[in-house]
Amino acid sequence: MIKELGTNEVVTSRMSGDERRSQILQVAIRLFSQNGFNGTTTKEIARMAGVSEAMVFRHFATKSELYHAILDYKVCEGGTKNPPWENPVMKRAIEERDDYAVFYNFGVGALLHHKEDVDFMRLLFYSALDEHELSQMFFDQFVSRIYEFIGSYIRQRQAEGAMREVEPGIVVRAFLGMLIHHSLNNILWDKKRRLLDVTDEKAARSFAEILLNGIKK
Amino acid sequence: MIKELGTNEVVTSRMSGDERRSQILQVAIRLFSQNGFNGTTTKEIARMAGVSEAMVFRHFATKSELYHAILDYKVCEGGTKNPPWENPVMKRAIEERDDYAVFYNFGVGALLHHKEDVDFMRLLFYSALDEHELSQMFFDQFVSRIYEFIGSYIRQRQAEGAMREVEPGIVVRAFLGMLIHHSLNNILWDKKRRLLDVTDEKAARSFAEILLNGIKK
DNA sequence: GTCTATAAATAGATAGAC
């Protein structure tokens, strides 16, 4: 936290309001994600952002408002950032009825996404345990769309006689279960004692194969 | 909290030390499970147990010690309470190489177990996010054994030519993923907006079918 | 916009009477 060195004043600071707000937000994301809402103090956020606590409360009236702003930001970001069904590779695979490409690409995308945003995964689980409204919102907005999207693809392939008549919702849950559980293991437990050490590509490949063989006619 | 009614003194209290300790523990399990470590106050625990805060600290020197005692208790209970491989139905199924019975029974057992001990599931996830040592301990003690157990069954069936050569660890992760993710959904999100409404039996049946078809030769 | 100082509330933990 360099401020002054004799006459050579090194100015790190005096950001604009929006910059400062955004910086506090970024710091807070990391801390809330690491320690949860109750495990994070405003003092700590201020210290990590290199400002006084009063500054935090100037930008966000209460700690809850700050938390809300974070989840809001993250949920929106996650909800808009290229959903799988707008990925051209996926679109093509769907048109061509290349089941394996559909599920493999979806899977590998999900696993990479989880790995790139561990903070968000942790925030999401913390807020789900805390029963924060925004966790439910994320599910209503984002997860339910995935169920609809993959579910409808499966329904179509069943109608075309390519897949067995299993309830699509269960199939989606099975597939998402493999993927999310795998990421969850990587984030929460496998750090210390690896039960399973595979690349994302190999995991996605295996999960897609198991699922598709499991439901093909 | 009935204490006295005129001369008719209704004695609810004066438990023995062990009874009181155990009662505080039960109350604390519920509260920690609902609100996590940092979200639960010793005051609240005391109030819910109907004793003063001083009593809580007589039985458990610190809040951390109380938390540790809970996880310890739960991890031991969970680790010893009839592991799947000691269930006679499972044993029989394994001997008879009835793959479907093996996976279905394991699955339905797991789902029921999760449903019966939601508190423990929540505690486990909270403590995993908090990176509490006992969460890791549970994995090392209990989850890794499941990987060994199911993994070795799969390896055997592969040697016998009944299953494809997929890495057993991945298959176990896929199956546990379906089960745990399903329970997690039921606990955390599906309360309000059900994405999927099926009985444990149907879910376990579908998951077992998908997995076994997915890896059979 | 930023700080120092501080208020107000709540947290975990202890002392000592009964």
Added chain:
DNA sequence: GTCTATCTATTTATAGAC
């Protein structure tokens, strides 16, 4: 074993100077 009272540290949040 149990309570009341209290202590100390921490936490959220605000006031007011620059």
